[in-house]
Amino acid sequence: MRRSAEAERCGNSKGKGCYCNFRIHQVKKLDRLKGKVAIVTGGARGLGKHFCLALAQENAKVVVTDILADSAEKTSLEILAEGGQSIALNADVTTESETIRMADETLKAFGRIDILVNNAALFYGITRKPYQI
Numbered sequence: 001m002r003r004s005a006e007a008e009r010c011g012n013s014k015g016k017g018c019y020c021n022f023r024i025h026q027v028k029k030l031d032r033l034k035g036k037v038a039i040v041t042g043g044a045r046g047l048g049k050h051f052c053l054a055l056a057q058e059n060a061k062v063v064v065t066d067i068l069a070d071s072a073e074k075t076s077l078e079i080l081a082e083g084g085q086s087i088a089l090n091a092d093v094t095t096e097s098e099t100i101r102m103a104d105e106t107l108k109a110f111g112r113i114d115i116l117v118n119n120a121a122l123f124y125g126i127t128r129k130p131y132q133i
């Protein structure tokens with residue numbers, strides 16, 4: 001199956017293609033979140049990545065957090081390349097100290113926190129395996 005350019009950029013490149021089909025890169029840049037700072041957990045790929053790009057499209061400053069540090073960096077660089085403001089943080093939301101660091105680093109970089117997209121979880125990459133109780 002040939003995937004669209006959007007699917008290629010989605011990050012779920014090992015799957016059957018982009019299930020969300022969200023054409024963020026073709027959306028006109030708006031200013032509805034100008035000056036706001038948004039943290040997106042699990043922003044490296046999948047829906048989280050699209051949330052990051054959509055928030056940036058509205059001119060929010062986006063903090064891309066994930067346990068996949070390299071991919072989070074790529075999402076952040078994509079925002080910067082389109083003229084937005086963003087940082088990437090390697091943070092595991094299951095560890096309280098890392099979520100506190102996530103907030104601290106955000107405040108250090110952008111001075112405020114307005115939005116938290118609590119997206120991080122396992123979904124797309126999970127493979128089914130037999131297990132015993």
Ligand SMILES: NC(=O)c1ccc[n+]([C@@H]2O[C@H](COP(=O)([O-])OP(=O)(O)OC[C@H]3O[C@@H](n4cnc5c(N)ncnc54)[C@H](O)[C@@H]3O)[C@@H](O)[C@H]2O)c1
Pocket residue numbers: 012041042043044045046047048065066067068091092093094119120121122123124125
């Ligand atoms: N895709 C769907 O159809 C669908 C449907 C219902 C709900 N959801 C929910 O939407 C969210 C995103 O789904 P997706 O399909 O984009 O998932 P995905 O697996 O593609 O992406 C999840 C991201 O979260 C990150 N992550 C996982 N554990 C983390 C942790 N402890 N700390 C920080 N980052 C972590 C992963 O590294 C990954 O980048 C999930 O919460 C999922 O349960 C998705």
